Amino acid sequence: xxxxxxxxxxxxxxxxxxxxxxxxxxxxxxxxxxxxxxxxxxxxxxxxxxxxxxxxxxxxxxxxxxxxxxxxxxxxxxxxxxxxxxxxxxxxxxxxxxxxxxxxxxxxxxxxxxxxxxxxxxxxxxxxxxxxxxxxxxxxxxxxxxxxxxxxxxxxxxxxxxxxxxxxxxxxxxxxxxxxxxxxxxxxxxxxxxxxxxxxxxxxxxxxxxxxxxxxxxxxxxxxxxxxxxxxxxxxxxxxxxxxxxxxxxxxxxxxxxxxxxxxxxxxxxxxxxxxxxxxxxxxxxxxxxx
Ligand code: GLN
Numbered sequence: 001x002x003x004x005x006x007x008x009x010x011x012x013x014x015x016x017x018x019x020x021x022x023x024x025x026x027x028x029x030x031x032x033x034x035x036x037x038x039x040x041x042x043x044x045x046x047x048x049x050x051x052x053x054x055x056x057x058x059x060x061x062x063x064x065x066x067x068x069x070x071x072x073x074x075x076x077x078x079x080x081x082x083x084x085x086x087x088x089x090x091x092x093x094x095x096x097x098x099x100x101x102x103x104x105x106x107x108x109x110x111x112x113x114x115x116x117x118x119x120x121x122x123x124x125x126x127x128x129x130x131x132x133x134x135x136x137x138x139x140x141x142x143x144x145x146x147x148x149x150x151x152x153x154x155x156x157x158x159x160x161x162x163x164x165x166x167x168x169x170x171x172x173x174x175x176x177x178x179x180x181x182x183x184x185x186x187x188x189x190x191x192x193x194x195x196x197x198x199x200x201x202x203x204x205x206x207x208x209x210x211x212x213x214x215x216x217x218x219x220x221x222x223x224x225x226x227x228x229x230x231x232x233x234x235x236x237x238x239x240x241x242x243x244x245x246x247x248x249x250x251x252x253x254x255x256x257x258x259x260x261x262x263x264x265x266x267x268x269x270x271x272x273x274x275x276x277x278x279x280x281x282x283x284x285x286x287x288x289x290x291x
Contacts, residue, residue, distance in 0.1 A: 008049040036078035084134035093152035095220035097130040105134040124195040129157030136166045144170045196251035201227035239269030242290045250286045257283035
């Protein structure tokens with residue numbers, strides 16, 4: 001008689017395979033993949049341990065397990081990612097949101113809470129829209145314009161903005177940094193500009209984990225020879241789009257604190273400029289106020 005595959009048996013099998021092949025977080029990965037195939041919440045796996053999984057679903061599951069064993073990120077396999085307590089759609093056209101980027105959102109929201117009235121926010125290099133969505137969701141007075149050069153990423157962002165009912169307050173525009181804003185007569189100066197740009201240097205790019213390098217979009221990671229290309233352009237352009245006392249908050253690579261601070265100082269637009277560490281004690285966030 002053919003083997004009956006229950007949820008419990010499948011989880012045990014997946015955890016075993018993922019552990020053997022040194023896949024990150026074997027149990028979590030197994031639960032995320034299985035719950036996605038069965039269209040159940042993770043918690044429901046535990047309340048349906050003995051449920052038999054049918055053939056077509058087993059086929060789909062095998063396919064995803066195989067891809068996971070080849071190091072494809074689980075978030076691309078399930079098409080989902082949690083960011084700042086929001087469930088977001090992700091796909092290979094956009095970077096998978098990182099937990100470090102939640103710190104950027106945290107600082108952005110704190111800055112906005114210190115100001116009165118409606119706040120105009122610009123999110124550059126929005127990708128799947130994670131930063132724009134998290135700010136808008138948690139700060140109802142924010143009106144956000146988010147731009148990205150990649151229209152495929154923007155269509156994912158559009159789904160996320162719609163899913164979280166933020167279409168009235170988050171506008172998505174395709175183009176390079178501030179380029180799509182130039183033609184806008186209504187918003188020219190922002191209270192806050194945020195950006196998690198591509199910042200990986202050419203040397204670091206070569207050494208990236210296969211999981212990142214083989215699957216995530218190079219345009220979302222590659223910051224040029226020294227990783228600072230986009231910061232140079234942001235430092236040169238941002239002053240013109242920020243209100244006096246408005247802030248620029250950037251995510252940076254762990255070795256880029258001093259270099260990004262220097263670029264911003266050289267633009268003669270900002271004071272003070274502060275570098276902040278993330279939970280791994282790496283430089284991660286730069287906040288610069290327009291003087
Ligand atoms: N933190 C990302 C990584 O380590 C890089 C993100 C970025 O370039 N904005 O892969």
